[in-house]
Amino acid sequence: MTVPAQAQADLRLEDDGRVPFADLRPMHDEIASEIDDAWKRLRTTGRFIGGPAVERFEQEWASYCGVQHAVGVANGTDALVLALRALGIGPGDEVIVPANTFIATAEAVVLAGAIPVFVDVHPESLLLTATIVDAAVTERTAAVMVVHLYGHMPDMEALVATARRHRLALVEDAAQAHGSSYAGKRAGSFGDVACFSFYPGKNLGAFGDGGAVVTNDDALARELRCMADHGRTEGTKYEHRLVGTNSRLDALQACVLSAKLMRLDAWTAGRRMIVDVYRDQLALGGLRLVEPLADVMSAWHLLVSRVEDRETVRTVLGLRGVEDRKSVV
Numbered sequence: 001m002t003v004p005a006q007a008q009a010d011l012r013l014e015d016d017g018r019v020p021f022a023d024l025r026p027m028h029d030e031i032a033s034e035i036d037d038a039w040k041r042l043r044t045t046g047r048f049i050g051g052p053a054v055e056r057f058e059q060e061w062a063s064y065c066g067v068q069h070a071v072g073v074a075n076g077t078d079a080l081v082l083a084l085r086a087l088g089i090g091p092g093d094e095v096i097v098p099a100n101t102f103i104a105t106a107e108a109v110v111l112a113g114a115i116p117v118f119v120d121v122h123p124e125s126l127l128l129t130a131t132i133v134d135a136a137v138t139e140r141t142a143a144v145m146v147v148h149l150y151g152h153m154p155d156m157e158a159l160v161a162t163a164r165r166h167r168l169a170l171v172e173d174a175a176q177a178h179g180s181s182y183a184g185k186r187a188g189s190f191g192d193v194a195c196f197s198f199y200p201g202k203n204l205g206a207f208g209d210g211g212a213v214v215t216n217d218d219a220l221a222r223e224l225r226c227m228a229d230h231g232r233t234e235g236t237k238y239e240h241r242l243v244g245t246n247s248r249l250d251a252l253q254a255c256v257l258s259a260k261l262m263r264l265d266a267w268t269a270g271r272r273m274i275v276d277v278y279r280d281q282l283a284l285g286g287l288r289l290v291e292p293l294a295d296v297m298s299a300w301h302l303l304v305s306r307v308e309d310r311e312t313v314r315t316v317l318g319l320r321g322v323e324d325r326k327s328v329v
């Protein structure tokens with residue numbers, strides 16, 4: 001069996017014996033000539049904003065996620081803010097947010113002018129459940145942000161049903177779940193809208209910042225596209241029908257993402273192989289890994305373990321050259 005680049009990257013020791021938290025170099029070596037060619041083409045055509053490279057990646061990403069539309073934006077945080085704004089969520093609205101997520105999930109709610117309502121998660125999965133959401137709904141609740149933390153996904157069938165029953169918008173924060181699936185359906189295809197980040201360290205990462213919003217809703221996709229481009233009326237240069245923002249995916253990044261997307265499933269398979277190795281070995285040490293639900297194929301953005309005394313374990317690993325997240329891009 002050939003070990004994919006991602007697997008090689010994660011298993012390799014540096015010359016000085018350090019174990020890097022993540023090393024993107026082998027993946028980037030694999031796509032180097034494609035990127036060089038694509039960037040050379042861009043340099044000669046000059047289509048840096050929008051244009052065929054961005055359109056191509058948007059189509060590829062929508063089809064990969066199993067949805068109708070993907071709108072490229074500047075980063076994952078903008079994707080979340082734009083998704084909320086396009087749904088009409090703003091001042092006076094409450095949005096349910098899991099308490100254990102990267103700050104951007106809640107930050108986006110505040111930036112949209114709404115109120116984040118933090119809820120606890122299931123103690124085993126560390127994810128939302130329908131029961132938890134049910135208990136947090138008030139008259140002012142407008143939406144729920146479902147975060148696929150570490151690449152794991154909660155029971156989406158139950159969450160979609162709960163959101164429908166309460167007439168809430170369901171926004172997936174899929175920034176850690178490129179290619180994850182629940183019951184065979186990809187992350188990003190369950191919510192009214194779903195948001196991705198292409199920050200370099202994510203499973204699908206650009207050579208800088210990038211993001212996307214995906215949806216099956218034609219009108220919402222049009223609204224998102226308009227908002228991300230200064231509220232510009234489609235096909236015009238200086239007609240603006242609303243106050244939007246400048247949040248676009250660069251063509252340079254779209255080329256990188258298209259090249260990586262062709263390999264994403266192989267790289268994810270590599271991650272799964274590594275998880276299997278760790279699971280076997282770590283079972284001996286009494287660590288408890290945070291595992292996905294039975295119906296979930298996780299993209300394993302992170303492999304997280306619970307330990308009794310986190311700081312001690314961290315210090316001991318550090319002394320042995322095992323780097324932690326702080327050193328990540």
Ligand SMILES: *Cc1c(COP(=O)(O)O)cnc(C)c1O
Pocket residue numbers: 075076077078101102104105147173175176196197198199209210211
């Ligand atoms: C990375 C991340 C974001 C934000 O994405 P950026 O591209 O860094 O703005 C949002 N939510 C989660 C869960 C993330 O991991």
